[in-house]
Amino acid sequence: MTILVSEVGxxxxxxxxxxxxxxxxxxxxxxxxxxxxxxxxxxxxxxVVVLAGAGNDAFCSGLDLAALQGMNDKTEAEHTxxxxxxxxxxxTMYELPKPTIAAVHGLALAGGAGLATMCDFTLAVPGxxxxxxxxxxxxxxxxxxxxxxxxxxxxxxxxxLLTGRMFSAEEGLRLGLVTEVVEAEELAGRVVALAxxxxxxxxxxxxxxKALLAAQNKAWLDxxxxxxxxxxxxxxxxxxxxxxxAAFLEKRKPVWRRAL
Numbered sequence: 208m209t210i211l212v213s214e215v216g217x218x219x220x221x222x223x224x225x226x227x228x229x230x231x232x233x234x235x236x237x238x239x240x241x242x243x244x245x246x247x248x249x250x251x252x253x254x255v256v257v258l259a260g261a262g263n264d265a266f267c268s269g270l271d272l273a274a275l276q277g278m279n280d281k282t283e284a285e286h287t288x289x290x291x292x293x294x295x296x297x298x299t300m301y302e303l304p305k306p307t308i309a310a311v312h313g314l315a316l317a318g319g320a321g322l323a324t325m326c327d328f329t330l331a332v333p334g335x336x337x338x339x340x341x342x343x344x345x346x347x348x349x350x351x352x353x354x355x356x357x358x359x360x361x362x363x364x365x366x367x368l369l370t371g372r373m374f375s376a377e378e379g380l381r382l383g384l385v386t387e388v389v390e391a392e393e394l395a396g397r398v399v400a401l402a403x404x405x406x407x408x409x410x411x412x413x414x415x416x417k418a419l420l421a422a423q424n425k426a427w428l429d430x431x432x433x434x435x436x437x438x439x440x441x442x443x444x445x446x447x448x449x450x451x452x453a454a455f456l457e458k459r460k461p462v463w464r465r466a467l
Contacts, residue, residue: 209236217254218402226262231271259310266311267319290439304414306405321351324384331376332391342371345451349438353431
């Protein structure tokens, strides 16, 4: 299993469990995460969902680039299906009817940054590093971009998406992507305290509140994600993407083609 699921007192914890790969997302992990989130949504015993990463290095480093390199020979339909699965994973998290908490340590990059910051609450240790780094490998940060624009506005989103730069938990707090910065030794206790507060609230009220907030953005998000899925699928067939992934895996600088 690429994820681990446990529950105590109505608080269900989902752990991304590929620490040897910095919890990078494979298609298998994406499917398992979708299933775990859907199970949490439908189970009345689950009141709060906590998302965390195994190991000491990362919350989630984004899509597994080794797996992406294996997609070079896929058809357009297969690329579209891959993009649709990733979109479903993000939207299932975003629209989950239960409160969600991300406990972030280490790296949260690309799709990992998306998962961490689209939770209702994002608690991060001072040493956590975030980044929407797709431009560095010739990919398009398509699916995460829609949620990022909703959260911090287009101008700030352009900065993070076009530069691909890393930013600290403290900057994430200033931007509104991080809820609290918590010392590493206090993170687990703070997650427990916040989850207990949420468990004490009306589950129906919180469900209705989350549904209301999601409905306010539904029409815009539907259109944005449709365009994003196309961009995600199309990017996988480009020279820059293939070169960027190869360069990353070979630990060298990519050689980009000049834009037409």
